[in-house]
Amino acid sequence: MKHRPLRLAGYGIGLILVLALPRLIYPVLALDILLWGLFGISVDLLLGFVGLLSFGHAMFWGFSGYTAGYLAKSAAFDYPLAGLIGACAAALLALPTGYLAIRSKGIYFAMVTLAFAQMVFYVVNEARPITGGENGLQGVPRTLLGSAIHDAMAFYYAALPLVLFGYWLAYRIVHSPFGHVLVAIRDNEARAQALGYPTGRYKLLAFVLSAFLAGLAGGLYALGHGFAALELVHWSTSGTAVVMTILGGIGTLWGSILGAAVFLLLRDWLSTFTDAWGVVTGAIFAVIVLSFRQGIWGTLLARVQSPKSKVQSHASGGALESRAAPAEPAPARES
């Protein structure tokens, strides 16, 4: 609590940055950063705060993308409604997949989520009358009160309240009593169980909420770009979200936005002189995993934290078990 002024200043600066972003770089890329950032946050909610690595989050991002795109195109839904319904559809999809996936943990969980995402990929690919199969959904309109938003800059600011709502929701989840139970489950599930928490139900709810956030981001992504393609539900999309989260810093929440920004700016810059994008992405993966496991935010945190809490967060560079800085002090350092 003693850091309150510092924290408020941090949020102020963050808000100004977000408002100014489309003036600094082109608006489409700016919105991509915010949305991939929200996608990364949804992955971090599970990885950093429950200790579960989902390698199939593209199913939620993409399922919502197709749902929102279909509603906007075929039923002329306004973008906020289409986006929110898409996010709810993703959360609904997370109920059965999450129910089955949380029966496993660790590397098993990653494989199970990856497999379910692949199943969704095949279903989307086969459901041609609705999804357009390999052609995807083309020409998705983005409208508000029936009139189209043509300008990319205008859509950035139109989408911003929904994105900020997603960020706020993630923050609320992590800082609620519910979020603290999640951290307890991450650190020692048996102990949390012994304390009387139905850990399975907590994990499932976290999974559904995470899917909702991924869906909110994915729906707005499809609406923003005006199309939904198979790439949305592709396994490499899940991997990209995970690497953004690790690049930003596992268990840091806001780090994912930073990770998304660095990743997308790097791709934007590199694509001007190489088409070997897979080699570049793979190399980024390898370098981060081999020698930058703390991530950008995590590294910054370790620099500015007091010696006492440094000990706590130092371990986050190593084993995944102790990846997160304590939930409370982390956002206080925002700047």
Place this chain on the structure above:
Amino acid sequence: MDPVTLLPQIFNGLVQGTFYALLSLGLAIIFGVLRVVNFAHGAFFMLGAFGAYILFQNAGLPFWPALILAPLGVALLGMLLERVVIRRLYQFDPLYNFLLTFGITLILQDAVRLRYGMQGQPYAPPRELAGATNLGLFFYPNYRLFAMLLAIGVCVAVWYVIERTRLGMIVRAATEKPDLTRALGVDIDRWVTPVFGFGVALAALGGVLAAPMQSVYPLMGAELIITVFAVVVIGGLGSIVGAIVAGLLVGVVFGIGLAIVPPLANTLVFVLMAVVLLVRPAGLFGSAEAA
């Protein structure tokens, strides 16, 4: 559906299943000793196929020598990767190596794409195995029969080595109780690189065998590996018998699905996985501990 039209599909499924079995077997062995779930397994499968293709295009070597040389070459590459990068992450959570091998997959696939393009390259089956054999109720291509029998033979041989020989005993001991095995004076670390190489060689062998049945293209291993992950979940991670049985089972289910409801065939595999998760979360042959 009458059995005469269904039987060839079941056979096709079995052929597909032997590839699943080869790959999940390699994954199981690697996971057992190294605690690494090797995402790059699909990429090594693809490299095996390209190895055969390159050996033919650049050196004129036919199928038979390629069947040995390509897996050997890919295994060497795998062992090099194990020595240089994968080894560095043993001390951390296995998820990091999963991500590292994911990155390696992207690099390998893209490198091959840059050189050979996305389009499939044709690879002819060996002349000795042209034609088809009458199996009583239907004719079946000789090459497919050969590929199936060879893959099953390799699986059985690997199973025999692991269950019945001294080397296999070390591998099993290292899988179940690494610390205790070390304490008893077995130098596990000596076996890490060769075991990784062997698992990779199995994947590459699968790639060579698959090359004449389909075209050779950079992404041929990518979707296969995800299905193989489902196979591993069904069979139970780290179980040798589970890997083989689940591989064949999933192949047959896929084959039958393709015959009855073609659009849902791919999905069926994952439905099977969901059912197994519901009934036996540790897999058909897995111990609860492994999950």
